Amino acid sequence: MADLGVGAVSSYLSGAGWTRSEQTWNGAAIWTNGAQEVLVPPRDGLGDSAARLKDLLRALEGFESRPADEIARDIAYPLLDTTSYRAPAVSQPDGFVRLESGLEALQGLHDLFRIAAQTVLRSQHFAAGSDALVTELLSGIHLGTTTSQQFSVTLLVPLGDETSAAQPPPGRRVLAELYGAAAAVRRSVARPASPGIDSLPESVSPGFCTALSTLAAPDGSFELGFRWARGLPSPLPDGVMGFPPGSGPALRDLSEELRGDQDEQLPVVAAASRDLAGPVSILGRVEALHDNEIGTDRWRVKVRGALRAENRPLTRRVLWVRLPGQAAYDEALSAHRNHQQVQIDGLWTAEDTHRVRIIADPDGLRILENP
DSSP: OOOOOHHHHHHHHHHTTOEEEEEEETTEEEEEETTEEEEEOSSTTOTTHHHHHHHHHHHHHHHHTSOHHHHHHHHHOTTEEEEEEEEEOOSSSTTOOOHHHHHHHHHHHHHHHHHHHHHHHTSGGGOTTHHHHHHHHHHHOEEEEEESSEEEEEEEEEOOSSOOSSSOOHHHHHHHHHHHHHHHHHHHHHSTTOOGGGGSOTTOOHHHHHHHHTTOOTTSOEEEEEEOOTTSOOSSOOEEEEEOTTHHHHHHHHHHHHHHHHHHHHHHIIIIITTOOSEEEEEEEEEEEEOOTTSSOOSEEEEEEEEEETTSOOEEEEEEEEOSSHHHHHHHHHHHHTTOEEEEEEEEOSOOTTSEEEEEEEEEEEEEOOO
16 A cells, blocks of 8 residues: 555545544544544654554545545545456456456557547647657556456556646546547447447547457446546546447447448548648538537538539548538438438538538528439
């Protein structure tokens, strides 16, 4: 167990919602959280400090319903984000898995972090020397395992000494990217009537889904846990993201669907999309629609048809288009149901994170009569 100082313990209790009482007991500070109380030694180096801190950890273990060693680590290292992986253990003896399964799961976790790191660190902000930054970040992540009724792995992500919520360090940005991408994939595979790849942000790649699939137990289930460093608050919640039984095959199917979607568009992207900018128009049929009412991903439609751009030859494309609002979305839905052609005028974009390539003009949608 990590060596704990009184200052670190007091900082942890304060951040966790405890309040120091004005009263003391045999010199120890009394901290309260509603009806609960714990004692903290008055200073480091006293003869009974270690015993009192062990008592405090045992009390917190009961209050927080998590192991004392985990609480002690959070106290001692306030700038470590944590992600964990668990899957049912099916081999004997308890707490062990087959070597091949364990290696495959560890490789999957490594690939998840590598892909998330490449997505974040190859962005414009970190473009210079991004490959070296990816290698450095991966080499700094720590791996721990536990023996229980589950195969469990815990990874610790260092955030550095100087941190800022306005400009989070690379480790936090990478783990947040992993969290967001995994959450989007989980939503896609957990619902029988989910829209599949049409609901995923563009950052989710076939490789990311394949890496997730390697984590699945024989029944296809697994969990990813996230706990954010107390020294750098995060808007994302602590908690466990559960992938239900059957998720393994569903993730592999999703990966193949994404790969097929990329293969379909790749030759055209290389030939027709390089340096494409400015006003464009697409004429064709609506193949799919997506509207996330509780997020920022609103009013998307996928159109297969002819793309026209200034000074460019006409090309056949399958593109996501962002409509200006609910009225236009309802019109596109009607056109989809009635198998009508649409023409959408707008601006080309390569910046949208939800696979969108055209931002429609306010009055850019027209429904055409079928020939």
